Amino acid sequence: MTTAWDNFHHATLELVRSAPIKQRLICAYRRHLALVDKDQLPGEIRVPFGQVVRCLSGVHPLRGEDAVEASVRKMSNHDADECAAMIVEIFGQICRAQSTLSRAANSSNSSDTGEFEVPAWIANS
Numbered sequence: 684m685t686t687a688w689d690n691f692h693h694a695t696l697e698l699v700r701s702a703p704i705k706q707r708l709i710c711a712y713r714r715h716l717a718l719v720d721k722d723q724l725p726g727e728i729r730v731p732f733g734q735v736v737r738c739l740s741g742v743h744p745l746r747g748e749d750a751v752e753a754s755v756r757k758m759s760n761h762d763a764d765e766c767a768a769m770i771v772e773i774f775g776q777i778c779r780a781q782s783t784l785s786r787a788a789n790s791s792n793s794s795d796t797g798e799f800e801v802p803a804w805i806a807n808s
Contacts (some may be wrong), residue, residue, distance in 0.1 A: 685718065687712075687719050687720070687723040687724050687725065687772075687777060688777050688778070688781060689715070690715040690716060690718050690719045691719070691770070691773060691774040691777055693714070693715045693724065694710075694712070694714075694715040694716050694770055694774070695711075695770065695771055697714065697715065698770060698771065700783045702729075704760060704763045704764060705755045705758065705760075705763050705769060706790070707767070708722040708739065708755050708757045708763055708766060708767060709751055709752060709755050711767075711770065712739045712740070712751050713751060716735065716736070716739070716770070717751075718734065721733070723740060724777070725776075725777070725781075727776070728773055728780070730796045731769060731772070731776075732773055732775055734769065735769055736772055737772065738754065738762075738766045738769075739751055739754050739755065739766065740754055740757060741754055741779050741802035742754040742756075742757050745756070752795055766780045
């Protein structure tokens with residue numbers, strides 16, 4: 684099962700490609716964000732995610748296009764940049780929320796010494 688984190692991670696990777704921003708937004712939404720179940724998201728992320736969905740699918744399409752193409756076509760490049768930034772910000776919020784949950788679970792399962800383990804790939808560099 685793909686999680687919201689996975690979908691936002693892959694959407695963010697789509698956004699850093701070299702294609703034009705509008706094309707990257709369309710790909711990120713169609714391939715990844717359209718698959719996100721709003722109920723998988725923490726409560727504080729649902730409103731901004733709803734804004735992204737409206738930005739990327741709120742325009743009535745012309746013949747031969749879908750709502751995503753129509754919505755992105757109507758955006759200025761600045762609006763497209765802002766939408767992409769909002770997607771990355773949501774991904775960051777999801778990461779922080781998961782980190783907080785993970786730390787809470789770890790602290791309840793073990794004694795907190797105030798230290799953390801350095802991953803081997805960092806320690807060996």
